[in-house]
Amino acid sequence: MRTILIVGAGQSGLQLALGLQSQGYGITLMSSRTSDEIRGGRVMSTQCMFRTALGHERDLGLNFWDDSAPRIEGLGVSVAGAATPGGHPRVIDWVGRLDGFAQSVDQRIKMAGWMDTFEQRGGQVVIHGTAVSDLDFLVRKYDLVLVAAGKGELVSLFRRDVARSPYDTPRRALAVAYVHGLGPRPEHPGLEAVRCNLVPGVGEFFVMPALTTTGRADILFWEGVPGGPADAFQGITDPSEHLERTLELMERFTPWEYARATKVELTDAGGTLSGRYAPTVRDPVGRLPGGGLVLGVGDVVVANDPLTGQGSNSAAKCAAVYLASIVERGDRPFDEEWMRTTFDRYWRTARHVTRWTNAMLGPMPEHVVNLFGAGVTFPAVAHRIANGFDNPSDFEDFFYDPEKTAAYLDQVMAEAESEEAVAEADPERLAGEADPDGVAGPADLGEVAGPADVGEVAGEADAAVRSIG
Incomplete structure (x- = not known):
């Protein structure tokens, strides 16, 4: 039996541990906390996972919360305009339907549950805050050592990849609150959706349905531009004060979201989180003082800002790639060449996430x-952007290059005009395809707009949106 040590009990570490365990490997998992300490601790992330990442969990039979977590079927974008005497209006607002539902399960529930499952299936869990000196000894006892703990001393083993890490300081100040009592969005009251609100010069505000330790909840998540008005949570240690500050910012900058938050309360005393970090890609191979090698996993080697909601998704995809690579290796040694080849397989996916996230952290160009x-006027566009959260590689074809964007919008417009002609000839057929929730899906049209209409909508948002970041 081949033996593997995994340090870190997050999404990637536990998913990989359980997957390898099911393949007959001898797995030791090292965690700084017990499952009970994780379950009773503070929230750790926002973790909205989309169809592909959830599929990796289902492939391993780890989708324990499919029936209890809210099914997120839409993703919407709103953009705030310049301030008026009545507050900030929305100059862009739409929601696109996801091709497969997403879910957000509080990692306190998932990681604790997965750790218990790993132990129940015979896995060895060692509770210990691992140091580099520990790994220097342990690397000689195992066929492979994987580091999946993205914080602390161990990260220093993995050199920053300067060419792939354009930012060396945090680009956003992060503040999360889990709440009960949030009302539905009046635009789609029957649809669970993640809402992404872009506030020029301030940052972004996200709302997402979730399952937490106290049941169904919503996550309120500010990403503030450092030094800006939403960078307002430093020094706040009281959860109630944290929520109060969150609501104050909502009322000021996203009044349409605040209107449904007037009766919210925190889910529990551990339901808040704040902090900041610089998005970083690192060399995947860590060399220990004694010469041994360890392989980085998940956000140890690719840590993106949570702006695009890819953290847990990327961790799940990384674990799936590593699992396949380890099994394919058979009895051959896990040498440095194999380690780098394994990471390169993951980077084929991760590079799209990194490019997209870093692009969204900077000023938004006019074509975007x-x-x-x-x-707003073309549901097909809303649908494609929304589903890009599951498959960020699709953005390569229509998002970054102005000419590709223009060609795509021309294509969408031509298809919409064709559908409009069909609708005029057979209105009953189109009525039968309309979505009952009024959510943009591939078959929906709404009112077909011409070039002038698109320019008018974009023009209202242009000056403001391009100042984000």
Whole structure:
């Protein structure tokens, strides 16, 4: 039996441990906390996982919360305009339907549950805050050592990849609150959806349905531009004060979201989190003082800002790639060449996430403003952007290059005009395809807009949106 040590009990570490365990490997898992300490601790993330990542969990039979977590079937984008005497209006607002539902399960529930399952299936869990000196000894006892703990001393083993890490300081200040009592969005009251609100010069505000330790909840998540008005949580240690500050910012910058939050309360005393970190890609191979090698996993080697909601998704995809690579290796040694080849397999997916996230952290170019604006009048655009959260590689074909964006919007417009002609000839057929929730899906049309309409919508948002970041 081949023996493997995994340090870290997060999404990637536990998913990989359980997957390898099911393949007959001898797995030791090292965690700084017990499952009970994780379950009773503070929230750790926002973790909205989309179809592909959830599929990796289902492949291993680890989808324990499919029936209890809210099924997120839409993803919407709103953009705030310049302040008026009545507050900040929305100049862009749409929601696209996801092709497969997403879910957010509080990691206190999932990681504790998975750790218990790993132990129940015969896995060895060692509760210990692992140091580099520990690994220097342990690397000689195992066929492979994987580091999946993305914080602390062990991260220093993995050199920052300068070419793939354009930012060396945090680009956002993060503040999370889990709440009960949030009302539905009046635009789609029957649809569970993640809502992404872009506030020029301030940052982003996200709302997502979730399952937490106290049942169904919603996550309120500010990503504030450092030094800006939403960078307002430093020094706050009281959870009630944290929620109060969250609501104050909502009322000021996203009044349409605040209107449904007037009766919210924290889910529990551990339901808040704040902090910041610089998005970083690292060399995947860590060399220990004694010469031994360890392989980094998940956000140890690719840590993106949570702006695009890819953290847990990337961790799940990384674990799936590593699992396949380890099994394929058979009895051959896990040498440095294999380690780098394994990471390169993951990077084929991860590079799209990194490019997209880093692009969204900077000023938004005019063609992207036009693209988001087109989502208002063209449901096909809203649908494609929403589903890009599951498959970020698709953004390569229509998001970054102005010419590709223009060609895509021309195509969408031509298809919409064709559908409009069909609708005029057979209105009953189109009525039968309309979504009852009024959510943009591939078959929905709404009112077909021409070039002037798209330009008008984008023009209202242009100056403001391009100042984000």
